[in-house]
Amino acid sequence: xxxxxxxxxxxxxxxxxxxxxxxxxxxxxxxxxxxxxxxxxxxxxxxxxxxxxxxxxxxxxxxxxxxxxxxxxxxxxxxxxxxxxxxxxxxxxxxxxxxxxxxxxxxxxxxxxxxxxxxxxxxxxxxxxxxxxxxxxxxxxxxxxxxxxxxxxxxxxxxxxxxxxxxxxxxxxxxxxxxxxxxxxxxxxxxxxxxxxxxxxxxxxxxxxxxxxxxxxxxxxxxxxxxxxxxxxxxxxxxxxxxxxxxxxxxxxxxxxxxxxxxxxxxxxxxxxxxxxxxxxxxxxxxxxxxxxxxxxxxxxxxxxxxxxxxxxxxxxxxxxxxxxxxxxxxxxxxxxxxxxxxxxxxxxxxxxxxxxxxxxxxxxxxxxxxxxxxxxxxxxxxxxxxxxxxxxx
Ligand code: GLA
Numbered sequence: 001x002x003x004x005x006x007x008x009x010x011x012x013x014x015x016x017x018x019x020x021x022x023x024x025x026x027x028x029x030x031x032x033x034x035x036x037x038x039x040x041x042x043x044x045x046x047x048x049x050x051x052x053x054x055x056x057x058x059x060x061x062x063x064x065x066x067x068x069x070x071x072x073x074x075x076x077x078x079x080x081x082x083x084x085x086x087x088x089x090x091x092x093x094x095x096x097x098x099x100x101x102x103x104x105x106x107x108x109x110x111x112x113x114x115x116x117x118x119x120x121x122x123x124x125x126x127x128x129x130x131x132x133x134x135x136x137x138x139x140x141x142x143x144x145x146x147x148x149x150x151x152x153x154x155x156x157x158x159x160x161x162x163x164x165x166x167x168x169x170x171x172x173x174x175x176x177x178x179x180x181x182x183x184x185x186x187x188x189x190x191x192x193x194x195x196x197x198x199x200x201x202x203x204x205x206x207x208x209x210x211x212x213x214x215x216x217x218x219x220x221x222x223x224x225x226x227x228x229x230x231x232x233x234x235x236x237x238x239x240x241x242x243x244x245x246x247x248x249x250x251x252x253x254x255x256x257x258x259x260x261x262x263x264x265x266x267x268x269x270x271x272x273x274x275x276x277x278x279x280x281x282x283x284x285x286x287x288x289x290x291x292x293x294x295x296x297x298x299x300x301x302x303x304x305x306x307x308x309x310x311x312x313x314x315x316x317x318x319x320x321x322x323x324x325x326x327x328x329x330x331x332x333x334x335x336x337x338x339x340x341x342x343x344x345x346x347x348x349x350x351x352x353x354x355x356x357x358x359x360x361x362x363x364x365x366x367x368x369x370x371x372x373x374x375x376x377x378x379x380x381x382x383x384x385x386x387x388x389x390x391x392x393x394x
Contacts, residue, residue, distance in 0.1 A: 004393060006069055006128035007055035014067055014074060016057035016124035020154060024053045025145025025390035027131035028138045028187035029220060029352050030343045031196050031211075032303075032310050033288040035318060037181025039243050039281045040202040040254035042288040045183055046211065047191020048384035052129035052142035053393065054106070054150050059122030066106045068127040075103040079119035082111040091177015101176060105140055106147040108175025112167040113151045113159065120155050132380070135224040136342075136349025140176070141184035144168030148189070149390040161190050162204055164390065179237050180345070191389035198292055202256055209292055211386050212300050217357045223332065223367050224380040225324035227348035235320060235347045239277060246270055246278035255281040280318035284310060304339030304354065311341035311351075320346030324376050328353075328367055335359065335366035352384075 001009070004022060011019060026047035033043035059065070064082075067074035077085060077099075085093050086108060093099050099107060106125060125147065131139040148164035151157060159167065168185035172178050186206065187197050194215075195208040213220065247255050249269050250262070255278055258266060263282060267275050287306050294302040311329050315321040325342040332340040332353035340353035355363050364381040371379050 003051065003128045003130040004053045007053040007126050010067055010069060010128060011055040011057055011124065011126035014065070014124055014126060016126075017060070018058050020056050020058055021150070021392055022053055022055045022394040023146050023150040023153070023390065023392050024051045025142045025149060025188045026051050026191055026387055027142050028184055028191065029222065029384055030183065030187070031352075032291045032307060032341070033183070033284060034310065034314055034344070034346070035239060035243070035320070036281055036284050036288065037183040037201045038179070038240055039247070040256040041281065041285040043183045043199050043201060044196045044209065044288050044291055045187035046196040046386040047187055047389050048137065049387040050131040050137065050384065052127060052131055052139065052146045054146040055126045056150050056154065057124040059124055062118050062122045064107065064110055064119060064122060065124045066103050066127065067125070068102055069129070070102050070133070071100060075099060075107070077107055079110065079114065079122065082107065082114065083116045086111050086175045089177075090174050090179075093175065094177060104175045105143040105171060108171030109144050109147040109167055110151060111175060112170035113148065113155070113157055123154060125150065132224060134226075134228050134349065135222070135380070136229065136344025136346075137222070138184040138188055138344070140172060141168060141188040144171055144185055145188040145390040149392065153392065161390070162186065162206070165189050179240055187389075189390040191387060193388055194386050196295075196386065202254070209295055211295065213354075213386065216300055218300055218338070219355050219357050219360050219383045220385070221332070221337075221353045221355050221360055221363055221381060221383055222350050223328040223353065224350040225322070225328060225348060226377055226380060227322055227324050229345065229348035236345050239318060239320065242274050242277040243281055246274050249274075250278075256285065258282050260286050276317040276319075280313045283313055300354065301338055304337075307339030307341045307354065308333070314342060314346060318346075322348055324371070324379070325349075325351050327370055327374060327376070328379065331367045331370040332363050335363040337363055
């Protein structure tokens with residue numbers, strides 16, 4: 001059964017009222033521009049052909065009930081009580097056990113979209129997804145995007161796509177408590193077929209950049225290491241703090257304002273580790289701009305070196321890679337990939353490789369074999385295609 005049918009089936013099983021429709025949003029892979037979003041820099045992700053669906057039905061009261069194929073128990077909240085539920089420290093409701101983490105995504109979107117007002121109408125929402133969870137492909141942003149699109153229409157909120165993305169980020173930062181940037185939500189909601197979303201995370205200007213993968217006979221292979229990660233805790237927050245410290249020491253609002261030519265000065269001002277964190281962000285911003293230029297002027301075969309340089313910077317300077325991701329990248333390159341890099345927040349999850357269509361099988365076999373030899377768990381490999389963002393499906 002497809003994920004859209006799963007969502008419909010789950011909704012029917014709730015004994016819900018009349019179905020109002022199905023909305024969905026995409027997972028995403030980031031082509032380049034990692035951890036640059038919360039530094040007000042540049043990112044170049046694309047929405048993928050793995051989606052999360054929200055099937056929604058009418059209620060006669062003002063309750064919001066969410067159900068998911070991840071959890072047998074639906075969660076029901078009075079929409080007028082959302083503000084109280086999510087008051088206090090970021091993520092407090094989840095930490096207290098008042099709401100399971102998965103439900104904090106759609107309920108957090110409802111809370112952020114309603115801004116303290118009760119819902120104009122209560123809703124039952126059933127969620128199903130074929131975005132792999134924990135692979136660094138933004139299964140969470142896909143839930144947020146599907147929920148935001150549904151609420152926008154059903155509550156007549158008049159939110160532009162970029163505002164739906166902001167609502168998703170607020171849900172993630174405040175309700176779930178993960179201090180992430182806005183890349184995933186913008187990519188999930190505003191993606192286009194065969195294109196990447198070039199986002200300036202300071203101005204929130206979005207441009208579509210033609211990728212031409214299909215035309216050129218290229219595939220993006222995801223190599224999911226299945227090493228688990230979480231952005232609500234630990235390393236992600238730590239890197240964000242280091243970036244903020246570096247910007248403050250450099251006397252700028254964000255590392256976006258530091259140029260590659262300022263790095264000598266940064267080396268004098270910052271301790272060795274903080275300098276390397278800042279260096280990753282500064283050089284990564286430059287690589288995003290170079291990648292956009294290369295795609296526009298020369299096409300996708302010209303971006304391999306930039307992808308590799310990005311991975312090296314994350315491995316050596318930002319230190320967010322893990323041995324499994326490095327092995328996936330190195331093996332894909334030895335098997336003939338054009339370029340490869342880890343994608344997403346790091347500390348686990350997936351790497352992507354840009355591969356000639358005819359070489360995909362060889363790269364998959366190579367990576368799986370290398371993992372076996374290294375004694376790592378079996379990776380999951382599959383291709384993804386740049387796809388459309390959020391929309392109504394039915
Ligand atoms: C996660 C976050 C994003 C971004 C990436 C790293 O996916 O949700 O906001 O910071 O990590 O680029």
